[in-house]
Amino acid sequence: MNLEKRIANIFRMSDEVWQRHAHPGSVWSRTAALPLLVVAVWSRAWWGWWSLVPVAIxxxxxxxxxRLFPKPASTNHWASKAVLGERVWSDRDAVPVPQHHRRVPHxxxxxxxxxxPFLIWGLVAFHLWSVLLGVCLVNLGKFWFLxxxxxxxxxxxxxxxxYRSWLY
Structure with missing residues (x-):
């Protein structure tokens, strides 16, 4: 089982959850996750152990x-197709992907x-530029991956x- 399939299993990504996640609102609002987590961890400077509350949130x-969004009315959107592609990628052990798609996602x-490492060190040391570099690299890789x-x-x-039924 590949890493992406394991992560999907940890997140309990059933067919219904995948369909809901294909809603563009889910994709775009999820981009807030990393900045929210960064601010939550950084908040330990102000709130100490109480920062665990925003981290948990x-x-x-x-x-x-x-899980928050309904199944989209249409999946013919860039964001929806990115999620559908993630499903295909996580299923690559069962349905092989073309050769030209095998290396770049890795x-x-x-x-x-x-x-x-930049992000973690920056958060530990309260070094803003390291945090920003880390967030930029993480997001660069993620959006290019999408x-x-x-x-x-x-x-x-x-x-x-x-796969064909996912596009409507």
């Missing part, structure tokens, strides 16, 4: 966000991961009847 937001996840997922979905939408 930010983590809850990450989990609940895909590289983009690596770019995001390279931002984490763009590749749109491309992946466009290439794979006719691979199975299930």
């Amino acid at each position: 930010a983590l809850f937001w990450i989990w609940v966000n895909p 590289i983009l996840n690596l770019i995001s991961a390279l931002g984490l 763009d590749r997922m749109v491309w992946l979905y466009e290439d794979m939408k006719d691979a199975t009847s299930e």
Whole structure:
């Protein structure tokens, strides 16, 4: 089982939750998750241990966000196709993806991961520029990854009847 499938299982991403997460509102509002988490962790400078409350709220937001929105009226949006592509990518062990899609998502996840040490160190040391660099790298990798997922979905939408049914 690949990492993305494991993460989807941890988040209990059922078919219904995936459909709800394909709502553009879910995708775009989820972009607030990292900044919310950063501010929540930084708030320990002002609130001490009470900062765990906003940290818990930010983590809850990450989990609940895909469940808050209804199934979209249409999935013919960039944001929706990004989520559909993530589903295809996480299912790549069962339905292989084309060769030209196999390497770049890993590289983009690596770019995001390279931002984490800067982000973590910046939050520990209250070093704003490190935090900003970390957030930029994480988001650069993530948004580029999402763009590749749109491309992946466009290439794979006719691979199975299930994938085809996701686009309406």
